[in-house]
């Protein structure tokens with residue numbers, strides 16, 4: 415017999431009552447996933463379980479990967495920083511190319527036009543009607559041996575490696591020519607120089623508050639509106655360090671519509687990222703350069719489709 419999802423089954427059998435139950439739990443789960451970003455997972459989880467019980471459904475139906483990662487994050491934050499080992503795992507099979515991660519990252523970090531910490535290259539193969547598209551979300555790989563940090567012209571201490579694995583930029587040191595040199599040295603094209611531009615400058619209503627607001631990076635407060643830092647400095651993804659320190663997952667993780675992005679502590683065997691790394695074939699891009707990136711890609715085929723390894727584009 416053909417397998418069908420619970421939602422389809424409910425629809426196909428016209429079991430409207432069951433479908434409404436599923437919809438209610440789905441809505442509760444979606445709300446939960448959104449609110450998890452605010453660091454309230456435990457009471458919310460209890461509430462979701464209560465909703466599930468009231469609806470006569472098994473509580474594990476409302477579990478999702480965001481809640482799991484939120485708990486992983488809380489556990490990691492109880493350890494000293496040098497015992498945390500942050501990594502990101504991306505499953506390109508689940509990525510739908512929606513660019514939500516790109517937008518949420520821009521909003522979170524107030525980045526100017528032309529600067530995209532998080533890109534989602536879309537690669538098309540084949541000829542009509544047999545076309546396959548793959549999406550390869552990418553950001554700074556937080557390399558363990560970062561070429562950007564040792565590029566000629568980059569001053570000592572401008573780009574440093576934190577004990578938890580994040581590559582940190584000192585905006586007061588990585589400026590002008592030094593920032594350009596670091597950007598050129600990055601083999602992943604992940605580092606940009608803030609040119610001080612705005613999306614809404616010279617528009618009829620002038621600069622909009624979303625571009626002039628205060629924001630945090632590396633736990634420091636910034637505001638670009640008067641040409642202050644980080645204007646003129648080198649900038650890149652930092653795994654949303656300021657959010658991690660407030661027990662919140664990175665913005666691109668919480669807003670991923672495809673559920674394709676995972677984040678956590680690789681040194682914790684209970685974490686979801688450890689489970690994914692142990693249970694799947696994974697690759698890191700441009701490994702041959704010896705950069706030791708901290709972003710992993712699940713490189714497994716989708717049933718019924720030709721497998722296009724990530725290494726096609728990222729040897």
Ligand code: SF4
Pocket residue numbers: 553554555556557560561562563581599600601602603604605650705
């Ligand atoms: S990906 Fe580029 S910017 Fe990020 S640490 Fe590696 S070399 Fe530096």
Ligand code: SF4
Pocket residue numbers: 518519520522523531532553650651652653654664665666667
């Ligand atoms: S981790 Fe944060 S800074 Fe990095 S790509 Fe995601 S949203 Fe942007």
Ligand code: SF4
Pocket residue numbers: 508509510511512513514515516534549551669670671672673674675
């Ligand atoms: S939000 Fe998720 S699904 Fe959408 S493009 Fe980004 S990684 Fe892919």
